[in-house]
Amino acid sequence: MATAEAKRYHLSDWRRWQSATPLKELWLVIHGRVYDVTRFLNDGWGEHPGGEEVLLEQAGVDASESFEDVGHSSDAREMLKQYYIGDIHPSDLKPENGSKVRSHRCWSYWILPIIGAVLLGFLYRYYTSESKSS
C-alpha cells in the first residue's frame, strides 16, 4: 500500500551499496528529491538527450546545480516525476557531515542585508536631522 510519507534516503547508504554492486542503479538528487534514473539510461524509456556521461557523473551527489545550469525544459522537469523514489534524509542536508547536498538558501542570507539596510537608514536619518538642528 502506498503511504503518504515519502521515503527518506541517506546518500552514504547509497554509495556503500553502489560500491558493492557497481552501477546496477543510478540515483540522482535534485532539489532534495531522490530520483532513480536507471531506466532512463538503459531501457525502452529512451535515452538522456544530454548523454549518459553527465548522469553518471552526478550519481549519488546533489545534481540540482548541474540540472539547473543546463536550463532543462518543462518537459524535462515533467519527466523527472516518473523517476522520483523519495526524499533525501534531512541529516544529509546538513553541511557539517561533509555531504555535497545543499539545503535551501538559509534565512541568514537575506536577513543580515535587510538589518544592515535598516540600520543604515536610521543612521542616515539621525545624521541628517542632527545637521538640520545645528
Ligand code: HEM
Ligand atoms: C533525471 C534527470 C534528468 C532528466 C529527466 C533530463 C532530461 C533531459 C531532457 C528531456 C533534455 C532535452 C532538452 C530539454 O528538454 O531540456 C536534456 C538535455 C540535457 N541534459 Fe538532462 N536530464 C536530467 C538530468 C541531467 C543532469 C543531472 C545533467 C547534468 C549536467 C543533464 C545535462 C543535460 C545536458 C547537457 C543537456 C543538453 C543537451 C543539448 O542541449 O544538446 N541532465 N535532459
